[in-house]
Amino acid sequence: MRQFGYNIITWIQLIRYFGIVEGCIIFLKIILCKKNGIITIKSKKFKAAIQIRKSDSDLPIFYQVFAELQYDINYNLKFNPLNIIDCGANVGYSSLYFITNFPEAFIIAIEPQRDNFKQLQNNVKEYANINVINAAIWNKNTSLAIKNENEWSASFEVKEQENKQVAGISLQGITITEVMDRYRMPIIDILKIDIEGAEYNLFADNPHVWLNKTRCLIIELHDLLSPGTSQLFFKEMGNYNWNTFIRGENIVCFRVD
Numbered sequence: 001m002r003q004f005g006y007n008i009i010t011w012i013q014l015i016r017y018f019g020i021v022e023g024c025i026i027f028l029k030i031i032l033c034k035k036n037g038i039i040t041i042k043s044k045k046f047k048a049a050i051q052i053r054k055s056d057s058d059l060p061i062f063y064q065v066f067a068e069l070q071y072d073i074n075y076n077l078k079f080n081p082l083n084i085i086d087c088g089a090n091v092g093y094s095s096l097y098f099i100t101n102f103p104e105a106f107i108i109a110i111e112p113q114r115d116n117f118k119q120l121q122n123n124v125k126e127y128a129n130i131n132v133i134n135a136a137i138w139n140k141n142t143s144l145a146i147k148n149e150n151e152w153s154a155s156f157e158v159k160e161q162e163n164k165q166v167a168g169i170s171l172q173g174i175t176i177t178e179v180m181d182r183y184r185m186p187i188i189d190i191l192k193i194d195i196e197g198a199e200y201n202l203f204a205d206n207p208h209v210w211l212n213k214t215r216c217l218i219i220e221l222h223d224l225l226s227p228g229t230s231q232l233f234f235k236e237m238g239n240y241n242w243n244t245f246i247r248g249e250n251i252v253c254f255r256v257d
Contacts, residue, residue, distance in 0.1 A: 007031070013067035018043055030059065045100050047126040050092075051119060058091055058119070065093040070248030071192070071218065074101065078254075079215065081105050081189035085179060087137040088194040091119035095130055098190065105129065105189070108179055112136035112158055112171050113146055131183070137195055138173030139205040145171065158198055176202070176210040192218045194250075197225030203232045211240065217253040 015023030022043050030052070033039045039052040039059075052058045064070045071094055081102045086095045089109035098107055107130045111117045117134045124130040136144050136158045144158045158173070180188065191214045193199055199219060211217075223229050237244075242253040 010063060010067050013063075013069075017066050017069065018045065030054075046096060050096065050123045053091075053119070058093075061090055061093055064248060065097050068248055070250055071097050073190075073216065073218070073247070073252055076243065076245070076252070076254055077216075079189065081216070083185045083188055084108070084190040084192070085176065085185075085188055086110065086192045087176070088192075088196070089120055089132070090116050090194075092123040092130075092132075094192060094194075095120075095124055096127075098192075099124075099127055099130060106183070106185075107131070108133065108183060108185075110135055110137055110174075110179070112144070133174070133179070135172040135174045136198065137176060137179075137193070137202070138198060139201040140173065140175060141178065142173045143171070144173040158196075180210065180213070186213065188214045190216045190218065194220045197222040197229070200226035200229045200232060203229070203236050207236050208239065211236070215255050217242075217255075218247075218250050219253075220249050221251065 011023070011027045014027050017023070018026060026041055026043070029039050029041070033054050036055040039054055040049050041052060042049045052062050081098075082105050084095075084098050084102070084105050084107045086098070086107060086109040089095055089111040091111075092109060095107050095109040098105060109120060109124065109130055110133045111120050112135060114134070117132070120132055124132065138144060138158070142160055144160055146158055158171070160173075176188075176191070179185070188210065191210075193202070199221065219233070221229050221233060237253065241256040243256055244251060244253045246252070
């Protein structure tokens with residue numbers, strides 16, 4: 001009975017975003033798809049069909065983005081976002097949500113895990129203004145590795161690569177400032193960070209080089225993975241004047257100039 005209630009809520013939420021016809025079709029596709037199947041979603045919201053791997057963490061993330069609208073910040077937005085960096089883009093749903101709401105924006109979507117990255121490429125391939133990077137956001141440029149490959153794709157954590165000679169398993173760690181420099185981005189209008197505990201490293205190592213150039217920060221903190229993250233985050237954020245609120249699992253901060 002409880003699951004039936006959750007399904008009704010999700011159905012209504014999908015209708016709210018996609019409209020009654022598309023919302024019902026998408027909901028039925030999700031419900032009827034077999035456990036290990038791949039769901040293909042077509043909508044006027046997207047330039048091309050996108051995919052959901054039902055056996056992985058794609059579906060709960062799809063619900064977070066398009067049913068629960070956890071990235072809906074429009075009612076507090078007082079500017080038109082043009083530069084967006086999506087750190088921990090997973091399979092691209094958050095980037096798709098941003099580009100649907102801000103079609104003039106240029107988005108950098110960064111995802112370390114290879115299977116996720118392939119899905120990300122496929123889901124955003126029709127968008128010339130979404131660039132994808134197969135790397136992990138870190139506090140310095142270094143070789144990294146995913147340390148929990150057996151987890152769901154949304155829960156992958158990265159660590160510094162101890163043996164840099166091991167072939168085939170390392171990935172590149174890049175900094176936010178490097179991304180800004182590479183794409184000539186003087187200001188970040190929206191910076192989304194969902195990187196499974198690696199945010200601790202970002203805020204422990206002079207975050208102000210990019211924080212003072214950020215207008216809106218959307219972040220999920222992971223104290224269970226990196227103890228002390230919240231304390232460190234609020235300490236560093238206290239150096240600025242932000243309007244802050246909670247949206248689902250995210251903390252949303254707007255810079256007050």
